[in-house]
Amino acid sequence: MEQGNSSVSSCSQSENGFISSFSLFPEKAVQELLQSPIQGSDDHLIEFSEALRTVAKALRKVAEGKASAQAEAAEWKRKFELERTRNLQLEDKGKSCLEHQADLDDVKLNNLAKQPTLYNEEANGQSEECCSRNGICSHEVLRDGKPDSDTKMVRKASFKLQWYCKGEKSDQHKHDIVSFERGNITTAERSSKQISLKWESCPQTVLILTKPNSVSVQILCAEMIRWLRQHKKLQIYVEPRVKVDLLSESSYFNFIDTWSDDKEILKLHTKVDLVITLGGDGTVLWAASMFKGPVPPIVPFSLGSLGFMTPFYSENYKECLESVLKGPISITLRHRLLCHVVRDAAKNEFETEEPILVLNEVTIDRGISSYLTNLECYCDNSFVTCVQGDGLILSTTSGSTAYSLAAGGSMVHPQVPGILFTPICPHSLSFRPLILPEHVTLRVQVPFNSRSPAWASFDGKDRKQLAPGDALVCSMAPWPVPTACLVDSTNDFLRSIHEGLHWNLRKTQSSDGPRESFP
Ligand SMILES: NC(=O)c1ccc[n+]([C@@H]2O[C@H](COP(=O)([O-])OP(=O)(O)OC[C@H]3O[C@@H](n4cnc5c(N)ncnc54)[C@H](O)[C@@H]3O)[C@@H](O)[C@H]2O)c1
Numbered sequence: 001m002e003q004g005n006s007s008v009s010s011c012s013q014s015e016n017g018f019i020s021s022f023s024l025f026p027e028k029a030v031q032e033l034l035q036s037p038i039q040g041s042d043d044h045l046i047e048f049s050e051a052l053r054t055v056a057k058a059l060r061k062v063a064e065g066k067a068s069a070q071a072e073a074a075e076w077k078r079k080f081e082l083e084r085t086r087n088l089q090l091e092d093k094g095k096s097c098l099e100h101q102a103d104l105d106d107v108k109l110n111n112l113a114k115q116p117t118l119y120n121e122e123a124n125g126q127s128e129e130c131c132s133r134n135g136i137c138s139h140e141v142l143r144d145g146k147p148d149s150d151t152k153m154v155r156k157a158s159f160k161l162q163w164y165c166k167g168e169k170s171d172q173h174k175h176d177i178v179s180f181e182r183g184n185i186t187t188a189e190r191s192s193k194q195i196s197l198k199w200e201s202c203p204q205t206v207l208i209l210t211k212p213n214s215v216s217v218q219i220l221c222a223e224m225i226r227w228l229r230q231h232k233k234l235q236i237y238v239e240p241r242v243k244v245d246l247l248s249e250s251s252y253f254n255f256i257d258t259w260s261d262d263k264e265i266l267k268l269h270t271k272v273d274l275v276i277t278l279g280g281d282g283t284v285l286w287a288a289s290m291f292k293g294p295v296p297p298i299v300p301f302s303l304g305s306l307g308f309m310t311p312f313y314s315e316n317y318k319e320c321l322e323s324v325l326k327g328p329i330s331i332t333l334r335h336r337l338l339c340h341v342v343r344d345a346a347k348n349e350f351e352t353e354e355p356i357l358v359l360n361e362v363t364i365d366r367g368i369s370s371y372l373t374n375l376e377c378y379c380d381n382s383f384v385t386c387v388q389g390d391g392l393i394l395s396t397t398s399g400s401t402a403y404s405l406a407a408g409g410s411m412v413h414p415q416v417p418g419i420l421f422t423p424i425c426p427h428s429l430s431f432r433p434l435i436l437p438e439h440v441t442l443r444v445q446v447p448f449n450s451r452s453p454a455w456a457s458f459d460g461k462d463r464k465q466l467a468p469g470d471a472l473v474c475s476m477a478p479w480p481v482p483t484a485c486l487v488d489s490t491n492d493f494l495r496s497i498h499e500g501l502h503w504n505l506r507k508t509q510s511s512d513g514p515r516e517s518f519p
């Protein structure tokens with residue numbers, strides 16, 4: 001019994017501050033218990049000693065399991081760091097070629113590009129150029145295209161993006177992010193300003209994307225196409241199934257363009273000046289998913305039940321489109337996440353399956369398995385945590401009002417650059433959601449000792465199994481989704497949470513009742 005007392009008195013604090021149950025039975029005490037069972041005449045004492053030995057055995061097994069898991073985690077960390085160093089070297093090599101390319105990208109997006117490109121610049125033969133004048137960051141994003149044998153449209157409308165903030169004449173509007181006047185550091189530039197899009201030549205080609213199986217959407221689509229053709233002389237693209245539907249209605253729609261091969265979708269951004277969506281948020285997600293590189297501005301009309309990203313009302317589509325086509329318009333640049341699945345068998349981080357872009361979130365969950373997911377998470381080189389629960393959501397700020405919100409994440413203005421790290425039903429009382437900066441690379445690893453595989457899904461679609469040893473690597477993509485605002489990005493965001501979620505709706509308290517007495 002003395003042995004038991006001395007073990008208790010030697011208990012130690014574990015890393016998380018709690019007294020570890022393993023330390024109640026230090027190794028030496030366990031060995032002694034196993035090797036020299038207490039010899040005594042008292043039956044109770046023998047029984048008690050047997051019970052103690054069984055407990056000690058069980059605890060040792062657990063402690064051994066913990067040690068092997070820790071060793072495995074350390075090995076993973078080492079592997080991960082090795083891979084990272086290799087990738088950095090590869091990136092450095094490619095950097096000199098990419099530098100020229102990067103200069104051509106949108107000024108704001110330069111900082112975001114960290115991953116190998118999905119989008120083949122040669123495909124569109126465009127050249128872009130960046131300029132920075134009068135402290136205003138302006139940039140010509142799209143320019144006229146060269147005649148291309150397999151593209152019908154030759155010209156693409158060009159436009160400029162300008163960042164501005166209210167009180168432009170005030171000191172707030174400086175070009176630098178920080179200034180060091182007289183050794184004092186002051187913030188000069190606010191990162192999230194309203195962005196304005198100004199057409200430099202008229203838009204000529206519009207892609208209309210519609211929610212399937214909706215009669216009201218179908219009717220509106222046909223009406224909108226007629227109006228755009230007759231009053232604006234625009235070239236129209238629709239999805240193949242929509243063209244079939246329209247032609248079954250009338251041969252008038254013969255002029256409409258579409259594609260026959262999915263490969264043509266990859267070139268759409270070189271032909272289309274504007275995308276119109278008719279549906280709910282899901283249709284905006286669908287539209288974004290069609291563009292694996294740059295995305296033309298999207299004008300989302302609300303024909304769904306909620307509509308956090310669809311501020312335009314279909315009833316007055318003519319006025320809306322008049323003003324959008326004329327410009328300038330306020331836009332929200334919605335960041336996307338670039339996700340890579342890295343299989344255990346992969347030799348390096350670049351040996352991945354086709355990358356996937358998400359506008360809302362990537363979710364790693366337990367799928368149909370009834371076991372707890374076990375996910376090791378790293379942010380750049382640092383270990384973040386182990387998720388033990390139903391799963392994890394890595395969300396953009398646009399997606400902060402979707403699944404992440406349902407899982408307890410905060411609502412974040414879509415212009416705020418960041419990645420939300422939101423657990424789903426974590427089996428821990430202290431796992432609060434995080435918001436990480438935009439420039440990090442996150443890696444979610446299914447450990448080898450995981451009891452079950454995990455499942456990744458992208459904007460609620462394309463489920464992929466992640467077996468033990470597989471990982472999902474995710475960072476901010478260099479191609480955001482520009483969506484047109486009805487008023488501006490703040491007004492639209494606030495209206496969407498008021499109208500869509502009835503956020504903080506409460507009857508105002510009446511003034512008749514007890515009052516605090518004023519002096
Ligand atoms: N428990 C949940 O809240 C839950 C569960 C699964 C998926 N989702 C969300 O559904 C999205 C897919 O949408 P869908 O329309 O293709 O599927 P869906 O038809 O199942 O619709 C899901 C709902 O999420 C809403 N939604 C989508 N994006 C939103 C956003 N950015 N802000 C606020 N609400 C948004 C839609 O308006 C719709 O009401 C996923 O990206 C995920 O965020 C939510």
Ligand SMILES: Nc1ncnc2c1ncn2[C@@H]1O[C@H](COP(=O)(O)OP(=O)(O)OP(=O)(O)O)[C@@H](O)[C@H]1O
Binds near residue numbers: 211279280283
């Ligand atoms: N053009 C399209 N082709 C195929 N699927 C689409 C297309 N547009 C939308 N979808 C899918 O249809 C589903 C419903 O779309 P959406 O969310 O726009 O409509 P909704 O459900 O009526 O709107 P809300 O979500 O606001 O109630 C989504 O899962 C979306 O991915």
